[in-house]
Amino acid sequence: xxxxxNQFAPxxxxxxxxxxxxxxxxxxxxxxxxxxxxxxxxSTNHVADVAGVSIGSLYQYFPSKEAIVAALVxxxxxxxxxxxxxxxxxxxxxxxxxxxxxIVGHLLEVRREYGLIFRRLARxxxxxxxxxxxxxxxxxxxxxxxxxxxxxxxxxxxxxxxxAMFVLEHLVVGAIDAYxxxxxxxxxxxxxxxxxxxxxxxxxxx
Amino acid sequence: xxxxxNQFAPxxxxxxxxxxxxxxxxxxxxxxxxxxxxxxxxSTNHVADVAGVSIGSLYQYFPSKEAIVAALVxxxxxxxxxxxxxxxxxxxxxxxxxxxxxIVGHLLEVRREYGLIFRRLARxxxxxxxxxxxxxxxxxxxxxxxxxxxxxxxxxxxxxxxxAMFVLEHLVVGAIDAYxxxxxxxxxxxxxxxxxxxxxxxxxxx
DNA sequence: CGCTAATGTGAGAATTTGCTCACATCCAAC
DNA sequence: GTTGGATGTGAGCAAATTCTCACATTAGCG
Numbered sequence: 001x002x003x004x005x006n007q008f009a010p011x012x013x014x015x016x017x018x019x020x021x022x023x024x025x026x027x028x029x030x031x032x033x034x035x036x037x038x039x040x041x042x043s044t045n046h047v048a049d050v051a052g053v054s055i056g057s058l059y060q061y062f063p064s065k066e067a068i069v070a071a072l073v074x075x076x077x078x079x080x081x082x083x084x085x086x087x088x089x090x091x092x093x094x095x096x097x098x099x100x101x102x103i104v105g106h107l108l109e110v111r112r113e114y115g116l117i118f119r120r121l122a123r124x125x126x127x128x129x130x131x132x133x134x135x136x137x138x139x140x141x142x143x144x145x146x147x148x149x150x151x152x153x154x155x156x157x158x159x160x161x162x163x164a165m166f167v168l169e170h171l172v173v174g175a176i177d178a179y180x181x182x183x184x185x186x187x188x189x190x191x192x193x194x195x196x197x198x199x200x201x202x203x204x205x206x
Numbered sequence: 207x208x209x210x211x212n213q214f215a216p217x218x219x220x221x222x223x224x225x226x227x228x229x230x231x232x233x234x235x236x237x238x239x240x241x242x243x244x245x246x247x248x249s250t251n252h253v254a255d256v257a258g259v260s261i262g263s264l265y266q267y268f269p270s271k272e273a274i275v276a277a278l279v280x281x282x283x284x285x286x287x288x289x290x291x292x293x294x295x296x297x298x299x300x301x302x303x304x305x306x307x308x309i310v311g312h313l314l315e316v317r318r319e320y321g322l323i324f325r326r327l328a329r330x331x332x333x334x335x336x337x338x339x340x341x342x343x344x345x346x347x348x349x350x351x352x353x354x355x356x357x358x359x360x361x362x363x364x365x366x367x368x369x370a371m372f373v374l375e376h377l378v379v380g381a382i383d384a385y386x387x388x389x390x391x392x393x394x395x396x397x398x399x400x401x402x403x404x405x406x407x408x409x410x411x412x
Numbered sequence: 413c414g415c416t417a418a419t420g421t422g423a424g425a426a427t428t429t430g431c432t433c434a435c436a437t438c439c440a441a442c
Numbered sequence: 443g444t445t446g447g448a449t450g451t452g453a454g455c456a457a458a459t460t461c462t463c464a465c466a467t468t469a470g471c472g
Contacts, residue, residue, distance in 0.1 A: 040246075162392060163392060163393050163397060163401060164401065166391075166392055166393065167381055167393075167398070167401045167402060167405065169384075170380050170381045170383075170384035170385070171377045171378075171380060171381045171402070171405060172377075172380075173380060173384075174376050174377060174379060174380010174381055174383065174384065175373055175376040175377045175380055177376075177380065178375075178376035178379075178380065179376070185372075186368060186369065186372055187369050187372065187373075191369060192373070195369060195370065195373040196373060196377070198409065199373065199377060199405060199408075199409040202405075202408040202409050202412050203404065203405040203408050203409070206408050206412045
């Protein structure tokens with residue numbers, strides 16, 4: 001029995017170029033619709049319509065609606081994760097305060113680009129909460145950030161670094177997401193990064 | 207023309223006691239289902255079923271599925287808001303640090319009780335984002351919290367209090383919501399309140 | 413009791429959803 | 443050019459969903 005066949009695995013791997021284009025159109029359409037109107041609005045027929053392909057083509061490559069979403073999440077997690085990982089490694093030797101400011105700024109960028117997918121899908125669809133809960137950029141990068149903090153362990157006054165990291169992670173992401181969600185923000189990117197970084201730095205070192 | 211008739215307004219106001227009970231059953235059922243299985247699972251038939259009333263009764267009092275949800279949101283906003291407002295007024299003269307710790311603790315309680323409704327509905331259903339975006343407990347209480355901070359203006363080093371409040375609000379709520387969402391938290395209530403309060407206090411006063 | 417309005421019922425109409433399948437078209441290799 | 447597999451199509455099925463409506467039941471009141 002092939003019980004191990006991932007239920008989200010693509011049905012067919014595109015081999016010709018036009019097939020690749022089809023798959024890409026579907027993913028892009030799905031992402032656009034979900035970002036703009038939410039998961040509910042992303043019916044398979046609508047996705048196929050926006051993608052400019054027939055519903056049949058859609059089901060040729062994706063076994064179910066959820067498989068499309070799973071592909072989106074996976075893509076976002078991988079890309080955002082990899083990008084942040086590289087960024088962090090480059091900054092590994094930066095001074096604590098400057099490093100934190102850069103990291104927060106970078107996180108804002110990444111959340112702006114991929115955040116909607118994470119937020120919408122991870123929270124709207126309970127089913128995906130577990131996926132992104134385990135794979136969310138932050139957890140994926142736990143080790144890297146942990147390493148950065150350990151690098152500056154002597155400057156950090158907080159006793160329990162693990163607990164602090166949990167709080168910090170959600171403090172930062174919470175503020176960034178709220179800022180991005182806000183239609184009429186009372187501050188701009190630079191100010192947000194400044195304030196959030198300040199809070200993090202003070203929390204860790206004072 | 208009655209164009210101003212709220213699209214979420216109840217169709218009929220219950221007058222007899224059994225009708226009140228019916229309405230209440232519907233709201234309770236809807237709330238339970240949404241909290242446990244999310245918005246998608248709360249089909250009108252299912253809600254009526256769980257409530258123990260017929261689908262016809264449901265539509266006698268609520269013009270649409272969204273009207274039920276709107277009623278839930280409104281109720282949560284009002285109750286949570288009023289509760290927090292009273293709490294804050296009582297604490298208005300508390301010392302800054304102690305006051306903040308109590309406020310964060312209170313916010314954790316309130317979010318635990320009503321947060322699922324806010325989070326699920328506000329984020330899952332784009333349509334309700336605007337409602338709760340304007341009515342969310344925090345904004346509703348903006349003035350009260352602002353007054354508390356002004357009470358301690360001399361201890362607070364942050365220059366722009368409005369900006370700081372925006373950041374703080376989402377910092378705190380972000381961390382609390384993440385904590386409540388987390389299935390296997392690495393800290394407990396007291397520790398969370400302690401850490402979050404610490405961050406707030408340091409951010410404001412150092 | 414008898415009457416009326418309030419309340420409750422649930423089959424099913426109308427629509428939407430995810431998804432299939434029989435068929436048409438395209439491409440690459442010989 | 444022919445052939446076979448890869449790709450694309452869209453009518454339409456089955457199930458689910460929102461909501462209506464004609465009717466049944468109940469409560470309150472003279």
